[in-house]
Amino acid sequence: MNMKRLATMLGLSQTTVSRALNGHDDVSVATRQRVEEAARKLGYRPNASARRLATGRAGVIGLTFAASSDCLMNPHFSEFLAGLGARMLEADMDLMLAPVERGEEMKAYRRLIASRTVDALVVSLPKEDDERIDALNALAMPYIVHGRTLSADRHAWLDIDNMGVFQRATRHLLDLGHRRIGLANGLRGFSYAEQREKGFRTALEERGVQIDENLVTNGEHTDVSGREIATHFLNADQPPTAIVASSMTMAMGILRVARSKGLVIGRDLSLIAHDDVVSYLNPHSMLPSLTVTRSSIREAGHRIGELVLELIEGRDPTTVREVMPAELILGDSTGPVPR
Amino acid sequence: MNMKRLATMLGLSQTTVSRALNGHDDVSVATRQRVEEAARKLGYRPNASARRLATGRAGVIGLTFAASSDCLMNPHFSEFLAGLGARMLEADMDLMLAPVERGEEMKAYRRLIASRTVDALVVSLPKEDDERIDALNALAMPYIVHGRTLSADRHAWLDIDNMGVFQRATRHLLDLGHRRIGLANGLRGFSYAEQREKGFRTALEERGVQIDENLVTNGEHTDVSGREIATHFLNADQPPTAIVASSMTMAMGILRVARSKGLVIGRDLSLIAHDDVVSYLNPHSMLPSLTVTRSSIREAGHRIGELVLELIEGRDPTTVREVMPAELILGDSTGPVPR
């Protein structure tokens, strides 16, 4: 069933049918209803390719995902997607997922853009100095970055205040008297991790606490990585009395190692983790309940959907700069420094 | 840059350019090279919509994902996607993710089909008697089910032997002398969960062990759910001496509760979990290392990609029936029944 047939069946021109279905105002109410009813009854759906070809709009936004192993973002990816997808659903748009090899994102972006498959892109996991920005800016395709680069004034972005939130977390530990604090951060290079480290360092510096570089570590957001780091920390000559972790999965690994060493969390060792609010990793279900810095990655996805729609409508990308709130929520995993 | 311009620049007809680029054999090697070179140099990419309109093929396969909260499949979803995506990448095809409200999948399928956005669909999480099968069979669109329904002869599918593998796991526990065995299964209704329960029951029945219905439970694949079930089990008058769990996340919850009750896993309580090989949930990194039934959901995704391509090529769907291997891997979480 295509528009031509529908039109002849109705005794109307294709033009009128098209305009009726698309809500133009030069068609009478009566005919519009007649057309809409017939379309529904006959199950008519415009051919997406034809419409795209004619309008130049795709009704699709694109994002890449690493088809090869992708430990880092996996647990967060689907949460983000769920939020983004919810918003796209409301707007009757689709998500195109382009699988890519790590670091080959631009290839996929170019393909999606050149083949006019998408109306906009969502760029994930930016580095501080991400080469994608320049490349995309040269390409005349709206895009928004989840996170931000050092040249955030040159692209649309939505982020959380990674630096601020880790600074707050570290300060909290300092307030409790801790002086030897370890950082179990995400992988080096990614903007969020660099910002978090900066927050961590700033908090220590502003209190005049000497930073032990052995206590500043990076790893994947996995429990394995958390265990490695915790082992490294706790076997040191002067183990830290508190740890700030970049993800719940890392925190789980840390908890396990601490427990196996007979340490009581919240007394012998304090722990704060960042919680992206992944539904199946609940800090309250941990023992003890974790003190976390929390910001819902799903909500971020939803909001990014909103913004990307505005970008498609022509909003100036450089005006799109949003910081999602992140809060420090106290649990039982932090306590005063043991004497 | 479009094909017309490219053709005139080369002094060729559009036809020849098209045929050269698409590898037809009625164009000389010399011209083909000339065309390919020019296309590369000028960054020409065929407009996807136009090609789709002309060929009727979309170069896209579609799948739905629940935009609302979706605890059950979240952790497995991106793994599956990664496998599927890897295969699609090789074939230069894209994935269209249609966000849907739970249970509204058919709406999305119809939209994707009617608008000719996709060449095939991947159906996830089937129920035993899934209404999508009949609906899709009426729709003349190739699709493959990840899992299978009770009428598996009416659709293409790829699955693991859920029944067999849970039967094996249960038998193993019986061999170790356990008689009170609990099942922490996934949500009722889903085919995989029903099959697993069937395997569990069959193993017990074939040894003449009376089944205590209080020990047959269902829940989401989360650690919270695992904790609830474990609490329920271990507070009972006659707690089970062994548990079979449907996912690693559930197992984590169970471990935690057992530990908090002072039970030593592998001695006081045996535990087997199903492991979909999600990269950030590694049974070896657990303490103790878990005995698991293992089958990589990522590989399943990859294989499904392969099969869906064959379906698009016209392979008879009823000949597509594959069982992925699943193995029982012994760890330290299972041991002889305590006397």
Added chain:
DNA sequence: TGAACTATCCGAAGCGCTTCGGATAAAACG
């Protein structure tokens, strides 16, 4: 009452690609 609007509708071109059915010239054949 004739001119100027207004409300509705339509013809036809065009989006960028593929492909059917030739056309042309060179090569092979008897």
Added chain:
DNA sequence: CGTTTTATCCGAAGCGCTTCGGATAGTTCA
């Protein structure tokens, strides 16, 4: 040497939609 083949190439139609620029008839206005 005339006729088939073969190797290359091309014109034009068509995929299903949108939209520009009218066309028609009914209304309104001076």
